Amino acid sequence: MNQRPTILSFLFLIFLSFSTIHSQKLLSGKVMDSKTQEALVGTIVKLVKSNAVVVTDFEGNFTIQSTNESDEILFSYTGYETIQMPVGSQSFFSIHLIPGKLLDEVILIGYGSQKKSDKTGAVMSVNSNELNIGGLSDPIQGLQGKVAGVTISKQGGDPNSGFTVNIRGAAGLTSGTGPLYVIDGVPGVDPTNIASNDIESYNVLKDASSTAIYGSRGSNGVIIIKTKNSGLSKSDEKVHKVEYSGQYGFDQVSKKLNFLNSSQMRDFATKTGRTYIDNGANIDWQDAIFRSGFTQDHTLAFSGSDHHSSYRASLSHLNIKGVLEGSGKQRSIGRLQFTQSGLKDRLTVYAGIGGAIEHNDFVNYGNGISPTNVLYQAFRRSPTDPIYNADGTYFETDRSFQYFNPVAIIKETQNERDAKRFFGNLNVKLKLLDHLVLGVNGAYTRNDSTSFYFEPSYAASNTTKGFAKRTYNNGSSQLIETTLNYDLNYKNKHSFNILGGHSYQKDSYDGFFAQGKEALSDYLKSYNLGALINLEPGSIGSYKNEFLQASFFGRLVYDFNKKYYLTATIRRDGSSKFGKNNEWGWFPSASLAWNIMGESFMNFVNFFDDLKLRIGYGIAGNQNIPTNVDAIFYIPAGTAIDPESGNQVISFQNSGEVNPNPDLKWEENSELNIGLDFGILKNRISGSLEYYRKTTTDLIYKFELPVPPNKNRYIYANAGEITNNGVEVSLFGIVIDRKKLDWKTTFTFSKNNQKTKQLANDKYDLDEIKTLYVSGRGLVGGENYSQVIRPGFEIGTFFLPQYAGLSDDGKFLFYTKAGGVTRDVSKAERREVGHAQPDFSLGWSNYLKFGKHVDASIAVRAVIGFDVLNVTRLVFSNPSDLPTLNVLEEALDEYDRGLTSSPILSDYYLEDGTFLKVDNVTVGYNFGLNKSKYLKGFRLYVAGSNLLTLTQYKGLDPELSYGGVEFGRDQYDVYPKTRTITFGLNATF
Template sequence: MKKNRKCCEHFLRKANQQCARSIGKRTAGLCYCFTYYHKFMEKVNPSDTCRRRSALCKYLLIMKLSFFIVFLSCMQVAAAGYSQRKISIKMKDTEIKKVLDRIANQSDVHFLYSNRKVDLHQKISVWANEESLDVVLNKVLNGSGFTWQELDNQLVVILPSSTAWDNIKVKGKITGADDNIPLPGVTVQVKGTTIGTLTDENGNFTLDAPAGGQLIFRYVGYEVLEMPVKANMDVQLKKSSSALTEVVVIGYGVTQKKDLTGSVVSVTPKEFNKGIISNPVQVLQGKVAGLVISKPGGNPNGKVSISLRGASSLSASSQPLFVVDGIPGIDINAVPPDDIVSIDVLKDASAAAIYGSRGANGVIIVTTRRGKDGAPQVSYSGYVGIDKISNTYGVLNADQYRQYLKDNNINPTGFDLGSSTNWQKAVTRTGLSHSHNLSMSGGKDNTRYSASVNYLNNEGIVINSGLERMIGRITLDQGMFDNRLRLGLSMNYVGEKNRYTGQDPDGNGDNRIWEQMIAYNPTAPVYNADGTFFEKLDINDNYNPVALANQIKHQRAMNKFIGSAKATYDITKHLTYDLLLGLERASSDRGLYYSKESPVTEGAGSNGTATRASKTWDNKTLETYFTYNQQWQRSILKVTAGYSYQNFFTNSMSAGNTQFVSDIFSYNNLGAGQGDQPAVSSGAEENSLVSFIGRAFYSYHDKYLLTGTVRRDGSTRFGKDRKWGTFPSASLAWRLTQEPFLQNSNWLQDLKFRVGYGVTGNQEIQNYKSPLTYAPGGKVLDNGRWVTSYQIGQNENPNLRWESAAQFNAGFDFTMFKGRLNGTIEYYDKRTKDLLFNYNVPSPPYLFPTMLANVGKISNKGLELSLSGAVIEHKNFSWNASFNISRNFNNIVSIANDQFKSDAIYDGTVGARGLTAVQIVKVVPGYSIGTFYIPHYIGIDANGNQQFEDIDKSGGFDFRSDSRVAGNGLPKYQAGLANTFRYKNFDLNFLLRSLFGYQIFNATDLVLSDRFSRLPGRNAMARYADSKIKGTYVSDRFIENGAFLRLDNFTFGYNIPAANSKLFANPRVYISGQNLFILTKYTGLDPELPIDGLAPGIDNRNVYPKTRSFAVGFTVNFK
């Protein structure tokens, strides 16, 4: 007994000495310690000894445990200072033991195993590039008959797979914490082992796991969760606040956010604006720094103005290119917001250059919902809401009008018409809106499908206006040949009916209703005693606005089909081929009719006027490209090369007639009109774009990133000598947190510096602007019959080419405080040249007095800041917020060259009664687009006549020579603040949005300010009823600060518990409000005005009133 005890004590001393010498020698020493211990224990077998001496057995057991404690202590000392690292390894036909040695050298992890029970002489081939240790170990031991067990961060035991502790059968279900939707494909793994499984389509899983062990749950886009093993486990995963691994669509492919080298912002449905939305792009309003989206007024058919990083053209479109499911140029209105899964905004040239001649204004990529594997899922979402006018003009009411007549000794005869009518109220109403979306999706065995129907009915607040839209979508995806071939089919149908009061977005129709709504006599009745509309026509251009709204019928019907077919084939492990075919085919039919009773047409002697116009168009797309993806031990290479072809064809026809016997036919029977010269016209247009594309991405050590892009475009829109153009870009990124000096930071998880430069183009001009053309010149009488004459329509310009924008971009992306805070700060410098504008030219030698030419230059510089994060994260309460702000510096560099001369370009026409229309915006080098150039008001004389500064010192007044810079209508700053609060089953979110740093010319106030010229025949602003100022003159007297802060959206929701329901899942009810309040100093109806064109910031009496909306909504999934 004493001999055995001495032997054991000798072993412990020797083992401790050996372990001490082994510290710092990593695996070799550790394996020696373990082997030395193992051999000794084989010599002194406790089971044999115990049969002879029970006391020795107890002593050996105590000694064995003591050794293990000493051994672990040694390991803790040896591991001090080491941290976990990712593994990069590439070994072929190598023994497992040598592979583990290599891993140990990289990771500071120590491996323990028994040479007798674990044979590591098997040869394997393994490859990994910057992958985590557990993933690499699973690769190494896969199929070897061995598994691994983690004891602590630096100690791993290798043991036979059959070795296990007492196991229990674990069953559970995994859902999303935000929406309780089951999560299919979640990885469930026993910590420290290769044992694991995946959840099925309903989020369920079953697994044999050791009692007392830990389970790790991993799912893309969600936080990793670790929980102790239990027999029944219902798990909820939170969406990751760090979006580095999120997939971002970049055009002709996808990438992870961490690999981006350009400026790209991704917005998902949980961040979308809610409420009554007639245009899907409104879901982005206030969400993206540098993206200004403005929808003036509350017209459901109204046009949305979009600007990304400033105005950069004089005449071409400044709207970004929309790409829907890979097809460029698709109308965003064809996609209901409920079917959108992501919107990616490509802001800089290095990101947008892949779209070449159409990327100068940025690119917005929309990805729609498709089917997923799993049982059929049916869901419904819908809302019912009301719209009310949010603000009215402060004109005189009937009592104030009568008091004005009395105070100014005006005979009321002919002016006081005996009634009291609020014309703004008479023309408007409470609009009812409702939307419904029903969808179904599912899939099995590589076949996935989805279908949805969306219906929207938005009744405008102005009588006889509204929008009705129905969209049906079907998608089908099929995988074949072990999923090497993937086929996708998508079909959309859009049916839309528009009812216009006033002009449509193309300028057709009559906008006088808005002027009459605020100018008509408040004592006039709406109807005569016989029920006909009251009219008082002894004053020119004075019409009953309610009559105008009812006597003008203006409608449009549109039908659209969008179909696409995509095939993706994995030629090899590294090479993929994609083919996309797309077709958009649409037709519209528009009718406009002024009734016989309308004073507008009666005054012109038309006796009823009808116009009918139809239009059909096709957009055909072919996209074909190869993608090569190769990964080495420390680097990644992705190369895309392809070809694109797109063809647009439009066919249009219009006809009109006058002198109708009856209104019964409206615009449906033009032949019923008896006009002398019925108007008939038709036309067809076509343009094509052919492109070759290439992009290469290289990543070294997941630390240094490089992207290069080039696109070669050929367009039929430009001159015969300038049809082709090349658009290159290059960008670099450096992930500083992958460097040793930041790798171990506790508060900074990711920091990336990006810099890029690229060239993009703008080809959004009308077709056939380069060749010499002829145009109809009107009707002439020839031998008793009317014939059409022709004349020169435009000059030839063989050098006409696209506008070209060169942009530099630099920025930082960062993630801090364990993903609680994410942000981006960027600087850009975009310089656009070869600006297209119609210049005056001498005739002769030219055949036409104007010519479209490439001349000017514009500069846009700016700063952008975006922040998002989890302010508070608790079990029952959370607060997430996002904030963005941007500042744009717009400057016109030049508008002339040696051939085309111009000192300034004038725009922004404003007219008033008794005043010749004038242009108040001056485009001149050194200033921004939208600069107001008007006289400076200095007061009135003793007689009330307005006085202006004599700027040219001529002693007299001249509008043009006595004008000066008075402000700018283009917003310099844009900001948005979104907040989401969740408490148990309740949620609340709101969006504050602001535009500031700009001015508004209040032309409405200009018209309604002169009581002397307006009263008593017309109405005027109440605040000017006692004004002594005479005359209606354009001046900076009507310049106002346009800055505003608006509560754009407010939504409060409740997720109804329905765990035991056999029919419903995840029901949610919510209330939503839009435009609930606004803080502004602007005295007009609303400070949000169109931002496109050369003359933003003019409030000119023709804006559909802004609305305030309230809605109640409901969403539910059906089991």
């Protein structure tokens, strides 16, 4: 047998293998953060031509085999600039990736995104690491004080009440003022459906040219929320991650009112000789109903991604024990998100599903002098009254009309709600052509809640031998949107993005209630309404209605050579809320931007790094009004005898509310916005200046009509005009940028002036609107209003009798129109004495990092130059109630100066509400875990919320809720503000 060919073949293979080994080269290196020099664990390192992929280890090191010096090596890490470079003869690579914050940030603009440098409207973006943390009862609270022109406020600290969000003032008189929330591309979703730890970023669209793509739903501004989703990566290797976030917070009432104690009460009775019943106790009734609160918030998330698919699953649980006895909130949220690509990346499918279960424990407050108002009863109760009798029952006495034990009210009353929420959406994008993408977005949300209320027959505050009520409410929303998006870049000078779409939304609401009196058994509470004997006409009711909206929209985004930008939008909305003659409306907008730095004459200007001028104008409709405003309803009118059968039946009558108006149409908001974006000192200082003028015409108002000839008393009609003018400043600064100390700061300034231009038209006449009424002991009648909406004046202007001193016998004196004084308040002139709108608002946030491990942040907020009507002083600082009822310590001073009048509403109780708050302070420690195999990140932190308030205001807290056009009143029965210390940890595996 001839062995020669075999030997030659063997020698050839050996030679070939040696040649291959010789041509291979081992590449190695280290990838670090360009600023901190910290290792970037998990950086993707890829050889472009050979498709070989590795990731860096826990020290940022990597090794990879290369067979071709002409190959290119790519370094990619989420949140950092991607670097791609030739392999060449180099064998070791020291790579410093630049953090994404130093790159051109991408912002969400509605049905798409764009580079921040390309924006033409007033859009601000805030990432999750810039938000307030610790003790958040509502996700939107994290955004407080971060965006100029956005007011996020809440009077009191009730965990079951939400925050009021107002962007550039109210857009109407009776319509809602809340913005449109868009969560993961789905408009109209309640942000409480997501957990605070699931939020990645907020994008706030403030002007009409930016919000126009959402039509009438965006008339009060738009907040786009992007949740955390791993997204598709550039690597074919699946990367998995587990994240846990836990918070434990401890809450205390930040400030209590200075009511008299038992010694002061007894001393006053002795000093004045007034009749007084001393029941021998020494009770602080605020301590009796307040307690130390507790908050815990946990989120566990699993995520993973590669080039073709990604997933994220999260589970959150929030538990809040309120500082007011009996109040609390528990909420659990689960979310699951998937993204899958196919057809050679021409198809992308995103699916998200989520659900929330919530239980609320309520306490009665905020209902004036109601017998079950826990705060009112506690504040007025004598400190000498004990909580319990000797036998352990609740102590009750009749010092005054409707005088009840607040602890008994809390313990004996059932007031709770169970809610279930579901949210799901499916988004499909298909690249039909290289530049043409078809998008289909479908979503469904559902909210169900059941409320339970029960007062037992033995409760002293109950006069009906037991009262029970159950209420069920359901709301659902269906949305389907279809878009076509054409994107083209021509010769790197002309960039076009053309969007066209259709949207259809159907919202449905239904519910019922049943109530009754005289319970057979207190044990059953409200769970069995059949155990109630007394069911009067009107004790059972139900409702069902729906709202439909259809829209067509289009948008053109164009830029020439990154110097001149144009955005034009048109939207046609149809709504079932309006009269049949005006169901549809057109809403256009356009905005221009000029990148001044792109001009050749700026080559000689070294002071600016960025400079861009923007101008935009848009029109939006406002449909934030109730559904069925022109429907005729019938209500029970009592019982009658059926003449045919002789049986007793319930008779009905017209509810006498609203007359139909087929000409009712959209409120129309037109807004001009001029902005200037700039950067100096190598962009160490950057920011924007904004001026806007927003005008709302055809205001929707509920006008009163004579009956007869009209069938009903009211009609919704269009009349009137209001304006909002404002200036906003946003600044971002890198104060110190060193390895051992990194300090960044942001500053916001906002000034808004809202004024009424007119309230009437040729058909409907209205001179003024009396508003902001107050209530309390001695305050009865229809003249206890404090503000008037009047053409030519600011919204929130106080018109009150002006205090002129005391008479010789201690009665209040007020100025008259003729310049004299009177003790009869009905003869006093109501004068313009103050304004609830602030002169301006400030926000200042600081972010610091000390070395590799320690970080800190502080957020300060101030509202300057506004007036507050202190209704607490009005009701509780009058010595005429002593010593029967408790009062503030100020009442002793009032007695000493001779006051003998009962409480009378006037500017005597109007105060400057200017304040500065330290909203949030956080200090954290990040552990270095480069050598850990499983634990990739671990951070401990402590955060304080509402730590300090500097103000000369005498009440509990000067912060107001700026919802609608009624603000400026600090009512006495507001849930107390809390100061919270939170301990938390974040871990990544």
